[in-house]
Amino acid sequence: MADDLMTMLRETVEDYRVIRKRHGYLHVSVPRERVMEVIVTAKSRCGKNVLQLISAVDRIERDIFQLTWILESTEDASIFMVSADYPREGCKVPTLKDMWPSAVFFERELREMFGIEFPGNPRQDEDFLLEGWEGIPPMRRDFDTLEYSMKTYGERRKREHVDPRRLIAEHTGEWDTPVPSRKEKS
Amino acid sequence: MYCNKIPDKPVDNEKIWKKLDDLARANSLWITAYGTGCGAIELRPLHTSRFDMERFGIAMRPTPRQSDVLIISGYLSVKTLKRVIRVYEQIQDPKYILALGSCTIDGGMYFDSYNTINILDRYIPVDVYVNGCMPRPEAVIDGFILLMKKIKEGKAVGWKRYKENLEYYRKNQREIIRNWDLPDYNW
Numbered sequence: 610m611a612d613d614l615m616t617m618l619r620e621t622v623e624d625y626r627v628i629r630k631r632h633g634y635l636h637v638s639v640p641r642e643r644v645m646e647v648i649v650t651a652k653s654r655c656g657k658n659v660l661q662l663i664s665a666v667d668r669i670e671r672d673i674f675q676l677t678w679i680l681e682s683t684e685d686a687s688i689f690m691v692s693a694d695y696p697r698e699g700c701k702v703p704t705l706k707d708m709w710p711s712a713v714f715f716e717r718e719l720r721e722m723f724g725i726e727f728p729g730n731p732r733q734d735e736d737f738l739l740e741g742w743e744g745i746p747p748m749r750r751d752f753d754t755l756e757y758s759m760k761t762y763g764e765r766r767k768r769e770h771v772d773p774r775r776l777i778a779e780h781t782g783e784w785d786t787p788v789p790s791r792k793e794k795s
Numbered sequence: 796m797y798c799n800k801i802p803d804k805p806v807d808n809e810k811i812w813k814k815l816d817d818l819a820r821a822n823s824l825w826i827t828a829y830g831t832g833c834g835a836i837e838l839r840p841l842h843t844s845r846f847d848m849e850r851f852g853i854a855m856r857p858t859p860r861q862s863d864v865l866i867i868s869g870y871l872s873v874k875t876l877k878r879v880i881r882v883y884e885q886i887q888d889p890k891y892i893l894a895l896g897s898c899t900i901d902g903g904m905y906f907d908s909y910n911t912i913n914i915l916d917r918y919i920p921v922d923v924y925v926n927g928c929m930p931r932p933e934a935v936i937d938g939f940i941l942l943m944k945k946i947k948e949g950k951a952v953g954w955k956r957y958k959e960n961l962e963y964y965r966k967n968q969r970e971i972i973r974n975w976d977l978p979d980y981n982w
């Protein structure tokens with residue numbers, strides 16, 4: 610039987626912080642130097658053998674990226690999430706590709722969408738979804754998507770307003786509520 | 796083996812049996828089974844028994860070589876646009892495009908997305924737009940009936956427009972597809 614996560618955390622890292630805890634679900638935040646250690650131990654000692662997702666949140670107010678690794682156990686479907694904060698500029702994160710080959714894809718995606726580097730991952734510079742993207746990665750919050758969209762894909766067509774009352778009045782000639790004329794609208 | 800010669804400009808040789816041809820084309824529209832965006836979900840009820848599009852002679856085909864219609868069923872990302880161009884150019888003439896949803900008309904709710912196009916008509920020639928977000932199967936059938944009407948009247952000429960203005964479309968496509976590596980034309 611796998612070890613209890615809380616016991617493991619108490620033994621490996623001292624300064625962890627529980628963000629949320631429910632039955633079969635635990636979310637902790639650990640210092641970024643210890644995060645790999647926690648993940649490795651959670652896999653080997655606590656049976657968290659599936660890497661579900663690596664996600665990033667751009668917390669631009671605090672000038673950090675919050676990375677979260679979501680692990681799951683196939684034994685009892687319990688979830689363990691580990692978060693760590695990394696600086697936004699020149700963000701470098703260790704890779705997990707040796708423990709879970711699927712991590713390569715999550716890391717490529719983060720590299721492309723946020724510009725987070727995974728120096729150990731040999732495929733990190735391959736295109737994932739955006740082919741040949743240049744400039745600020747699109748998921749960073751200092752990237753202005755509306756402006757980019759207008760510049761690249763052209764302005765939207767303007768909508769044409771059609772008042773159904775006017776249509777009916779034009780069609781039948783009998784509609785006694787005040788009808789806005791064409792001139793007033795434009 | 797393939798040929799990447801740019802197609803000749805279409806010549807207008809009115810045949811006597813053109814009307815008959817058009818009638819036959821309009822009543823057997825085969826579509827490439829290819830979906831982009833959310834609108835593809837509405838094609839499932841369309842071809843199963845509830846709405847049953849086969850009563851109009853519309854059927855799904857697995858390859859572009861056997862089909863006449865390509866449905867762009869919603870938002871189109873740049874990565875998908877590249878594949879759509881390949882598929883569209885491989886369809887034999889005459890070919891038609893049906894565009895579903897407000898995303899293809901003016902960007903819809905994805906108007907500020909960094910990766911989806913706003914106006915489909917700039918990249919490939921559209922014959923019929925169906926509006927709605929997303930259009931119900933009834934609306935799609937309505938779009939098909941309009942397409943049939945246009946074919947019978949000889950007005951669905953998007954494919955001719957594409958060949959005549961190939962440079963214009965290519966220019967627009969090249970502008971947004973950043974790693975352009977397509978041949979001159981995909982036969």
Ligand code: SF4
Nearest residue numbers: 833869870896898929
């Ligand atoms: S028009 Fe609406 S349903 Fe269609 S692709 Fe856009 S958001 Fe989705």
